[in-house]
Amino acid sequence: MRGADYVIKRVAFAVVTIAVALMINFALFRLAPGDAVANLSRVPHATPETRLALRREFGLDKSRGTQFVLYLKQLAHGNLGISFANQQPVSSNLTAAVKNTVPMVLLGTIFAIVFGTFTGVIAAWRRGTAVEGVSVTTALGFYSMPTHWLGLMLVILFAGTLPTGGLTNEFLINPSFMTHLRDLAAHITLPALTLGLVLFGEYTLIVRSAMLETLGEDYILTARAKGLSPWTIVRKHALRNAMLPVATLVALSLGYIVAGAILVETVFSWPGIGRAVYDAVLQRDYPMLQGAFLLLTISVVVCNLLADLLYFKLDPRITE
Amino acid sequence: MSVVIHEPGAVAEPEATAARGGVVWRAIRRRPSATLGLVVLGLLAAAALLAPWIAPYGLHEQVGPVFGRPSASHPLGLDDGGIDMVTLLMWGAQISLLVGFAATAFSMLIGGTVGILAGYFGGKVDVILMRITDYFLVIPDVPLMIVVAAIWGPSLSHIIIVIGILLWTSTARVLRAQVKSVRERTYVKRARALGAGHARIVLRHVLPQVAPLLIANTVLTVAVAIFDETALSFLGLGDPSRISLGKVIENAFQRAAISAGAWWAIVPPGALVAVIILSCSLIGGALEDALNPRLRVAHLGARSFRLRPLVGRSSEAL
Numbered sequence: 001m002r003g004a005d006y007v008i009k010r011v012a013f014a015v016v017t018i019a020v021a022l023m024i025n026f027a028l029f030r031l032a033p034g035d036a037v038a039n040l041s042r043v044p045h046a047t048p049e050t051r052l053a054l055r056r057e058f059g060l061d062k063s064r065g066t067q068f069v070l071y072l073k074q075l076a077h078g079n080l081g082i083s084f085a086n087q088q089p090v091s092s093n094l095t096a097a098v099k100n101t102v103p104m105v106l107l108g109t110i111f112a113i114v115f116g117t118f119t120g121v122i123a124a125w126r127r128g129t130a131v132e133g134v135s136v137t138t139a140l141g142f143y144s145m146p147t148h149w150l151g152l153m154l155v156i157l158f159a160g161t162l163p164t165g166g167l168t169n170e171f172l173i174n175p176s177f178m179t180h181l182r183d184l185a186a187h188i189t190l191p192a193l194t195l196g197l198v199l200f201g202e203y204t205l206i207v208r209s210a211m212l213e214t215l216g217e218d219y220i221l222t223a224r225a226k227g228l229s230p231w232t233i234v235r236k237h238a239l240r241n242a243m244l245p246v247a248t249l250v251a252l253s254l255g256y257i258v259a260g261a262i263l264v265e266t267v268f269s270w271p272g273i274g275r276a277v278y279d280a281v282l283q284r285d286y287p288m289l290q291g292a293f294l295l296l297t298i299s300v301v302v303c304n305l306l307a308d309l310l311y312f313k314l315d316p317r318i319t320e
Numbered sequence: 321m322s323v324v325i326h327e328p329g330a331v332a333e334p335e336a337t338a339a340r341g342g343v344v345w346r347a348i349r350r351r352p353s354a355t356l357g358l359v360v361l362g363l364l365a366a367a368a369l370l371a372p373w374i375a376p377y378g379l380h381e382q383v384g385p386v387f388g389r390p391s392a393s394h395p396l397g398l399d400d401g402g403i404d405m406v407t408l409l410m411w412g413a414q415i416s417l418l419v420g421f422a423a424t425a426f427s428m429l430i431g432g433t434v435g436i437l438a439g440y441f442g443g444k445v446d447v448i449l450m451r452i453t454d455y456f457l458v459i460p461d462v463p464l465m466i467v468v469a470a471i472w473g474p475s476l477s478h479i480i481i482v483i484g485i486l487l488w489t490s491t492a493r494v495l496r497a498q499v500k501s502v503r504e505r506t507y508v509k510r511a512r513a514l515g516a517g518h519a520r521i522v523l524r525h526v527l528p529q530v531a532p533l534l535i536a537n538t539v540l541t542v543a544v545a546i547f548d549e550t551a552l553s554f555l556g557l558g559d560p561s562r563i564s565l566g567k568v569i570e571n572a573f574q575r576a577a578i579s580a581g582a583w584w585a586i587v588p589p590g591a592l593v594a595v596i597i598l599s600c601s602l603i604g605g606a607l608e609d610a611l612n613p614r615l616r617v618a619h620l621g622a623r624s625f626r627l628r629p630l631v632g633r634s635s636e637a638l
Contacts, residue, residue, distance in 0.1 A: 149590030259462035
C-alpha cells in the first residue's frame with residue numbers, strides 16, 4: 001500500500017467514526033426514559049396544551065427521521081441546543097469550559113511526559129538494579145490508584161498549603177496581573193499534579209517497555225561492540241527508536257486523559273469540561289451532556305487520526 | 321505476528337491438557353510479584369466473600385458516633401453514618417469484585433467470540449468484525465459509559481453491562497492475532513483434513529490453545545472494570561442501594577470526610593481499590609509476558625487505551 005492510500009484510509013476511518021458517534025449521540029438521548037418535555041416541564045400540573053406547545057417548540061412532535069435531519073442541520077450551524085440548567089447555549093457553555101480544561105490537562109500531560117520518559121529510560125537502562133525496582137514500583141503504584149482518590153489524597157496532604165478547589169480566589173478584588181497569575185498558578189497545581197501523576201505511572205511503564213525492546217535489538221549490540229559509551233548508545237541509538245511509540249502515546253492516551261480530567265475536575269471543582277459533564281449528569285441536563293460527549297468524542301477521534309499520521313511520518317514502514 | 325507457545329504437534333497429545341493448565345501456574349510462580357498479587361487477591365476475595373459471616377458488625381448497624389475515630393473495637397474508625405469501616409470495606413469489596421468479574425465475563429464473551437471468529441474465518445468476516453472493533457477502540461469509553469449510565473438509570477446490572485460492553489476490544493484484537501497463527505498449525509490442518517467441522521476445530525483445537533491468553537486478558541480486564549466502577553460511582557452513577565468501594569469513597573467525599581478530618585473514611589477504600597488493581601496488573605502482566613512477549617507494551621495500556629502492537633501494525637489492521 002502506498003503512503004497516500006494509507007493517509008486517505010485513515011482520514012476516511014476518522015470521518016466514519018465521527019458519523020457513527022453522531023448517530024450514537026442522537027439515538028442514545030432519544031432512548032432516554034420520557035422525552036425532553038417530561039423531564040423539562042417539572043411543572044406539576046402542566047395542562048395538555050402546555051405539554052403540546054413545549055413538544056412542538058422542541059420539535060418532538062416530528063418523526064425520528066425528521067428529527068435526525070434537523071439535528072444534523074442545527075449541528076452544522078454550531079447549534080448544540082440550550083442547556084436545561086442555565087438556559088445558555090450549550091456551545092458557549094462548552095467553549096468556556098474547554099478554555100479552563102486545556103491548560104490544566106496540558107500542564108499535567110507535559111509533567112507526565114517529561115518525568116515518565118526520564119524515569120522509564122533510566123529504569124530500562126539500569127535493568128535489574130534497585131533503581132529499576134523503585135521506578136517500576138512507584139509507576140505501578142500511581143498506575144493502580146483511582147484518579148479521584150489520588151486527588152483526594154493530595155487534598156489531605158496539601159490542605160492549607162495550596163488551594164484545593166476552584167479556578168481562582170473569589171475574594172481577590174481587582175488583583176494586579178501578577179497576583180492574579182500567581183493565584184491561578186496556585187489553583188492549577190493540585191489538579192494538574194493529580195492528572196500528571198496518574199499519567200506518569202502509565203508513561204513510565206510504557207517507555208520502559210519500549211526502551212527494553214529497543215535495547216535488545218542487534219544494532220544496539222553493534223553499537224556496544226564499536227565501543228560507544230552506554231550513554232551515547234541510549235541517547236543516540238536506543239531512545240530515538242524507543243520514542244517512536246511514545247510520540248504517538250499522548251494522542252492515543254487521550255481517551256484516558258479525558259476520563260482523568262472528568263474525575264480530577266470533579267474533585268477540585270475545576271470549572272472545565274469534566275466538571276460540566278459531572279454537573280450535567282447530576283442535573284440530568286441532557287443537551288449539555290450530549291454536547292460534551294460529542295465534543296470529547298470528536299477530539300479523541302481527531303487526535304487518534306493525528307497520531308496515526310504522525311506515526312506514518314516517523315515510520316513509513318507501517319504501510320508495507 | 322505468529323508467536324509459538326508450544327511446538328506444534330506436542331499439543332495434540334492428550335496429556336497436553338494438563339501441561340496447558342500448567343502454563344498459567346508456572347508463569348505466575350516464576351515471578352514473585354505475580355505470586356504476591358495472587359495471594360493478596362485471594363485473601364481479599366476470601367474476606368469479601370465471607371463478609372456475611374466474618375464481618376465484625378452489621379452493614380447497616382450504627383455502632384458509634386458519626387466519623388468515630390479508630391479505636392480497638394473499630395480499627396479503621398466509623399463512617400458518616402456511624403458504620404464500622406472494616407465491615408463496610410468487606411461488603412464494598414464484595415460488590416466491587418462482583419462488578420469487576422461480571423463485567424469482565426461479559427466482555428470476555430464478546431471479545432472472545434469476536435476475536436476467535438475473526439481470526440478463524442478471516443476474509444470478509446475478519447474485516448467487518450475488526451472494523452467494528454476499531455470503532456469501539458476509538459470512541460472514548462468512560463464518557464460513553466457516563467452517558468449510557470446517566471440515561472439508563474443507576475443499577476448494579478446496568479453498570480455491569482455498560483462496563484462489559486465497552487471493554488472487549490483489546491481482548492478481541494489479541495485473540496484474533498493468536499487464533500490466526502494457531503489455525504495455520506499442522507494439527508489444525510490435519511483435523512480439518514480428517515473432516516472435523518468448524519465448531520469442533522474451534523472448540524477442541526483452537527480454544528484450548530488461546531485459553532491461557534484469554535485468562536491473562538481476563539485478569540487485566542478485571543482491573544479496568546473495577547477502576548471504571550469506582551469512577552462511575554464517584555460521579556454519582558452507582559447503584560444507590562449497593563455499597564461498592566467506589567460508593568464508599570463517594571459517600572466520604574460527599575459528606576465532607578476530609579473537612580471533618582476523618583481520613584480513615586476515605587484513605588482505606590481507595591487504597592483497597594489500588595491494591596486490587598495492582599494485584600490484577602501484576603498477575604496479568606506476568607501471564608502476558610510469558611505467553612506473548614510481543615504484547616508486552618500493549619497490556620500496560622489496557623486500562624485506558626490499547627497501544628497497537630508495535631510490529632506488523634498494518635497487517636493487524638486488515
